[in-house]
Amino acid sequence: MKTKLSLLIVTICLAASHAYSQAEFAIGIKAGPNFASLDTKASAGENYKSRTGFHGGAFALIKLSKIGIQPEIIFSQQGSKVEFNGADIESNYNYMNVPIILKLYTIAGINIQAGPQFGFITKAEETFDYNGDTTTEDIKNQLKGSDISLGLGLGWDLPFGLTIDGRYNLGLSKINDAPDRPEAKNQVWQFSVGYKLFKFGN
Template identity: 45%
Template sequence: MKKTLITLSLVFISAVAFGQAAVGIGLKGGANFANADVADVNTDGVTSYHLGAYGLIKLANIGIQPELLFSKQGTSASGDDLDLSYVNIPVMLKFYLPAGLNLQAGPQFGMLTSAKDGDGDDIKESFKNSDLSAALGAGWDAPFGLQFTARYVIGLSDINDEALGGEFKNKTFQLSIGYTLFKLGN
């Protein structure tokens, strides 16, 4: 394992040094339009936010962008809101088109930090501590360091840990703006 890590580090450093790769670190944030698929329950969406940091490793027209985001999600049913807070780690594969436009896809791993009902009561024990999702999106990496992204995140795992009426899966549409603070390479 140690040899593999050292080898990968050397390949990565060599690629950056010879101008074949670019590495960047930045901050991002934006709006969440969240809802949930809950068995036999009609739900309404809620608007909230996400914010955090990202790294980007780009080689030619392919990039890998891991992110660390704090994300407010949830849903509303019959006027009763459910507020879920997550630390999400999406790992996006970005396929670059001309002019910085890109298509994105990848997994997202979420860790539940809090869950509250409409009265503000803590109901975290009703939900699983983790959430696995798939994310698909499109974006534009502007030449002056800005990133604009639209992404749909669909829950793959059932987060219901108690008898809340069946399966419960998150789904979120995100609009983000990011700014690359540090960039090395092309």
């Protein structure tokens, strides 16, 4: 009995040692373009177009063998463009997003990504352009303060600490809070280049 228990303890210790030897912890920064739009049931919904913006922030990676968890803090410019009743309307929304991404590594650092994203709005404006007459309105009080999305994507961890990501953030929650505004959800394509500033382990 003691021999079996000793063998079990040794096996667990060896497994833990092997897992630790494969572990990686890294902290880095990332940035890139956004291509954002809104999923809406408004009568002009088919006319909504993508708005190009920027995102950037920091991430931490905890990787154990083929599985990684990557929480991030990301500033993100979102919104959309639409032409309605002869006016060009651009919605400019700024969010602080907190994705918590699960990464499944395949070969050569290529990874599949999925996980929830929690967003907090910091700024919301709409710009109306009608026959060259432009006005901008602050509409932050007409939007909900938080947003939930599902992040899905692919990434590549390159040598020397470089990373490349392509991710689609599918809005799960409705963002409008005023009764006279149509239902809408965020939709954002993101393409990022990152760099691991600090890395510990393999």
